[in-house]
Amino acid sequence: MSLRNCFSSPTEPALLLAAAVFAAGAWLMPAWLAFLLTLALAKALVVLGVVIQMRAGLVSFGQALFFCIGGYGVGLAAQYLGIGDAFALLALGTVAAILLALACGWLLTRYREIFYAMLTLALSMVLYGVLVKSSALGSTDGFNVVPPSFLGWVPEGDARKRTMYLLTVLVAAVVAIGFHRFMVSSLGRVTEAVRENEIRVDFLGISPQGVLFVNYVAAAGVSALGGGLTALASGHIDPDMAIWTTSGEFVFIAILGGTGHVAAPFIGAIVFSVIRTFAIQEAPHFWQMTLGVILLALILFLPKGLWSLVARDRKREVEA
Amino acid sequence: MTSFFAILIDGAIYASWLFLVAAGLTIIYGVMRVLNMAHGSFYAIGAYSAASLVGWYFSGEHGNPYWSFLLLIGCALVSGAIVGVIIEKGLLRFLHGRDEILMVIVTYALLLILEDATKLIWGVDPYFAYQPYRLLGQTAVGGSLRFANYDLVLIAVSILVGLAAWFVLNRTNKGRLLRAVIHDREIAIAMGVNVNAMFAATFAIGSVLGALAGALTAPAISVTPGIGVEVIVLAFAVVVVGGLGSIGGAAAGAILVGLSRSFAVHVAPEFELFVIYGVMFLVLAIRPQGLFGQTLARRI
Amino acid sequence: MQASPQFSRPSFRLSAIAAALALAGAVSTSALAADNGKYRIGIVTFLSGAAAGPFGVPAANAAKLAVEALNAGKLPAPYGKKGINGIEIETVIIDEAGGATKQTEEFRNLVQRQKVDAVIGYISSGDCIAIAPAVEELGVPTIFFDCGTSKVFETVKNPKFLFRTGLDAVVDNVAAARYIAETRPNVKSVASIQQNYAWGQDSWNDFILAFKQIKPEVKVVSEQWPKLGQGQYGAEISAISVSTPDLIHSSFWGGDMEALMLQGGARGLFDKSVAVLTAGETGVEHFKANVPNGTVIGGRGPFGAFAPKNALNDWFRPAFTAQFKEPPTYPAYKMVQAILGLKAAAEKTAKAGAMPTAENIVQGLAGLSFEAPSGTVIMSRSKGHQAVQSVSFGEYQFDAKSGKASVAKVKTYAGECLMPPDGSNAADWIKAGFPGAKCN
Known part of the structure; x- marks a missing residue:
């Protein structure tokens, strides 16, 4: 039996290997890097949500809505329901986001292009407004999330952040493999056909709106997961999670990474976070300009995103 | 009754400001299909250059204070045109015809760069150009309610800008060519329209309008870092409500949003935060392409 | 498409990227961690956005002025000693813009990557609330110099490393x-x-x-x-x-x-x-x-235009005005106050001329009463971690x-x-x- 029979493509073992490398790094890398990667991987999950909608031709400028729902789901459940388990909290936030997506999806998936972008933006800004008006939840100051337990185990000290990092790597790996399978499934492939020509898909007897709806809900779930992980890792949530600049950053990273592969958002998010933190350190007064110039250069020279660096090599090999 | 007039006048003032901010954005989108995130930076650059120049003008004896109005408009024209041409010729020229979303991101990177660039030039201390705002005095409406005449003049300026844009687009040869490009870029190219020149001119006009909005706002505010970012979503919302790429749409969107906000502030100030998104939601729910947007034929 | 030939390529890439990142991190840490014998203070304040002009940059300027003057030993008594306890001060400045989640990340970077000995900063209340638990977790003396939320010491009920030298709103x-x-x-x-x-x-x-x-x-x-x-x-x-x-x-x-x-x-x-x-x-x-x-x-206290006449203010106000062409406003006063609090604490408990430890600062600052350009500051609330000071109001007069x-x-x-x-x-x-x- 060769590996080829176990895995539908070379991507899955590659993802598993990468996850293993990341997990092993938990004991090797400095603490700040592990924390940076935790947040970057959590962010990548939201970006993945943006990417699968982009594959359908829709750009969400309001993905922060579900990022925020995931975060507040975790925070509120920990604060008011007394739930302490990380897995239960994440599941609650994700379910809440999926329910909301089921309600909003039918309306939003009727819209295309800029109208879709602006409506998703409006929705997330309405949530932002509601949270800003909620003094009981700390308004714009937000509130802190107590460190979670993991299946009954409460790590202390260094182990706490490491466990959080390992959980994020685990979730990211599972989600990446799941979404990879989704993207290469027939439904996933139809998604790209919808972007190319919606009417032809319609004529083939598949409802484009149904396809978009599935993508929308899946994107909501994975974004909430990212929000929940961010809330648990940083220990704080506030309405800024839902503001449009947060959504803008997700779209930015999506373009930076590329939409060609499930791994692209992860590469994009990590590269973005590393560039940003060093820009802040090296040019505290002009980090935005530094970030802007580097990212502009990346976009200009790699219009298909960082993933094209990987994809180009693969293509060359196939040709050879 | 006073409240009713107050709502109308406040709404009209705010709408005229919104229109000035949104007009440049919608023109650039209509012609070039570029949703220009850096539009906020043009606004900030206009405000900064106006505030620093007018501040200098009043710091010594430089003649009649009324010349400061010309200074406001003049520096908007100059700064907007310079920045617009540099960006178009230096960057966007190489990206014509790229994916719309890629252009959003490119202009977002531009926004980041320009944000720090304005900080590099003007620093973080506030700039003031309040003299023109005070110069025109005030008008009393009812008992305790008074308006600054400068704001009322702004309504007229805004109408003039709108009429000028309409005239250029509908009554001049260049305008007709521009409309041809808006309608169908490929056919326009095939008919021999120099689309590249059109793009450069459009982008310059759009950025001048953005800078003009900033320059005319400068006398009423304290010009500080971050003012550009604040106007982006507002301008986007107005443009989407009105229908992308339509001057009339931008005007209608501005009036609708302006009056709604003014109504909310007077009647239910708690909901001010939601007004603009509420209006956008309602309009798009009823007319998915915006008030003046055209429905495109679906291509098979 | 055949699977086997390209099988290893993406995995190599992904692991290579991961390895490169880890390496980059390790290199930069070791380079930065170079122990140069200076006392490193992380300064976090708004350098961009709307809060930069009125608050962030005046505060950053005040930090620059105060640290330069301290390193030159030019401050009036009781702060005549060079630097902090005789040790030269070095600052690492970070922009506070970008929201609380980013700030928790950058706070960890300051402490764990840049190896600062103390942190002074935070204007935004949300940032203070988010950072507070991390301060106690990482065990680095941290002074909130400006943020006004009353929830700081509700979030951290038994503060050890966390202090606030400014008042709440x-x-x-x-x-x-x-x-x-x-x-x-x-x-x-x-x-x-x-x-x-x-x-x-x-x-x-x-x-x-x-x-x-x-x-x-x-x-x-x-x-x-x-x-x-x-x-x-x-x-x-x-x-x-x-x-x-x-x-x-x-x-x-x-x-x-x-x-x-x-x-x-x-x-x-x-x-x-x-x-x-x-x-x-x-x-x-x-x-x-x-x-x-x-x-x-x-x-927001006896700062800026309300500051009293004393030797420290006689030094600070003219020196700041001369260097930055504008008189110092309240955030500038509050920044200097935090730096002087840190110095007073270190010099109270640390052995003369020795590098102050986190323990020195924490013990020295709790309950301390120290002099600042705004007058005497007493750290007497929240178990000695929150300052008590007077507040002034007045009428604007323009001639x-x-x-x-x-x-x-x-x-x-x-x-x-x-x-x-x-x-x-x-x-x-x-x-x-x-x-x-x-x-x-």
Whole structure:
């Protein structure tokens, strides 16, 4: 039996290997890097949500809505329901986001292009407004999330952040493999056909709106997961999670990474976070300009995103 | 009754400001299909250059204070045109015809760069150009309610800008060519329209309008870092409500949003935060392409 | 498509990227961690965005000035000793913009990558709340120099490494209520205009609660909530004008506050109503004749235009004005105050000439009473981790002939008059009628 029979493509073992490398790094890398990667991987999950909608031709400028729902789901459940388990909290936030997506999806998936972008933006800004008006939840100051337990185990000290990092790597790996399978499934492939020509898909007897709806809900779930992980890792949530600049950053990273592969958002998010933190350190007064110039250069020279660096090599090999 | 007039006048003032901010954005989108995130930076650059120049003008004896109005408009024209041409010729020229979303991101990177660039030039201390705002005095409406005449003049300026844009687009040869490009870029190219020149001119006009909005706002505010970012979503919302790429749409969107906000502030100030998104939601729910947007034929 | 030939390529890539990242991290840490024998202080304040001009950059400038003067040993007594306990100070400055999640990440980077010995910073309340638990977790002495939320020591109940040398926003508004009640006994109606976020909401709640406690007959005639950074207040000004209040309370700050005063002034809003600006002090140098004389302003403590005359202020104010072409505003004073608190703590407990440890700072600063350009600061609340200081309010005065602005009719309220006793909630304390307040 060769590996080829176990895995539908070379991507899955590659993802598993990468996850293993990341997990092993938990004991090797400095603490700040592990924390940076935790947040970057959590962010990548939201970006993945943006990417699968982009594959359908829709750009969400309001993905922060579900990022925020995931975060507040975790925070509120920990604060008011007394739930302490990380897995239960994440599941609650994700379910809440999926329910909301089921309600909003039918309306939003009727819209295309800029109208879709602006409506998703409006929705997330309405949530932002509601949270800003909620003094009981700390308004714009937000509130802190107590460190979670993991299946009954409460790590202390260094182990706490490491466990959080390992959980994020685990979730990211599972989600990446799941979404990879989704993207290469027939439904996933139809998604790209919808972007190319919606009417032809319609004529083939598949409802484009149904396809978009599935993508929308899946994107909501994975974004909430990212929000929940961010809330648990940083220990704080506030309405800024839902503001449009947060959504803008997700779209930015999506373009930076590329939409060609499930791994692209992860590469994009990590590269973005590393560039940003060093820009802040090296040019505290002009980090935005530094970030802007580097990212502009990346976009200009790699219009298909960082993933094209990987994809180009693969293509060359196939040709050879 | 006073409240009713107050709502109308406040709404009209705010709408005229919104229109000035949104007009440049919608023109650039209509012609070039570029949703220009850096539009906020043009606004900030206009405000900064106006505030620093007018501040200098009043710091010594430089003649009649009324010349400061010309200074406001003049520096908007100059700064907007310079920045617009540099960006178009230096960057966007190489990206014509790229994916719309890629252009959003490119202009977002531009926004980041320009944000720090304005900080590099003007620093973080506030700039003031309040003299023109005070110069025109005030008008009393009812008992305790008074308006600054400068704001009322702004309504007229805004109408003039709108009429000028309409005239250029509908009554001049260049305008007709521009409309041809808006309608169908490929056919326009095939008919021999120099689309590249059109793009450069459009982008310059759009950025001048953005800078003009900033320059005319400068006398009423304290010009500080971050003012550009604040106007982006507002301008986007107005443009989407009105229908992308339509001057009339931008005007209608501005009036609708302006009056709604003014109504909310007077009647239910708690909901001010939601007004603009509420209006956008309602309009798009009823007319998915915006008030003046055209429905495109679906291509098979 | 065949699987086997490309099988390893993406995996190599992904693992290569991971390895490269880890390597880059390791290299930069080791390079930065180079022990150069200097005392490293992380300074976090807004360098971009709307809060940079009024708060962040003046504070960063003050830090620069103070650290340079300390390293040169040029400060008046009791701070004549070079640097911190004789050790040269080095600062690492970081922009506070970008939200609380990013700031928790950057705080960890400061401590774990840049290996700072102490952190001074944070203007935004949200950032303070988010950072507070991380301070205790990482065990690095951290001083919040400005943020005004009363929730800091509710979040961290038993602080060890966390200190705040500035006051919270409750005291500002209690002081404002007392000042108005004393100087303008005829005020019957009040309107409010606040930025629609936590700061504005808390400020208004605290003020109106305290003001109604002192003057129960007062009516609220209008509440306006424009969003942060709105800039255009036409409709709000109309709505307030129509409601004809005696008093207008606003916690606006920076550019928004200046814009409100410009637009309101040009429309005669303040002809019949007096405004009280709890964060008005940063605008004193910019208001000129646009803000009517008699407008009540505060400076969040005895800072800026309200600072007393003492040897430290005689050094700080002229030195700052000479270097940065503008007199220091309250955030600048608060930054210097935090740095001097750190220095005083280190020199109290550390062995002379030795590098102060985290333990030295923590033991020295808790309960410490130290001198600053604003007068004496006593760290006596929240188990010695929260400063107590007086708060001043006064009236803006502009002399058109000389072009100079100042504050007049200043009243100063002692901390004991404005702060609830340790462990009691501010709102409950106000509602109960300020029990235990010692006012003169």
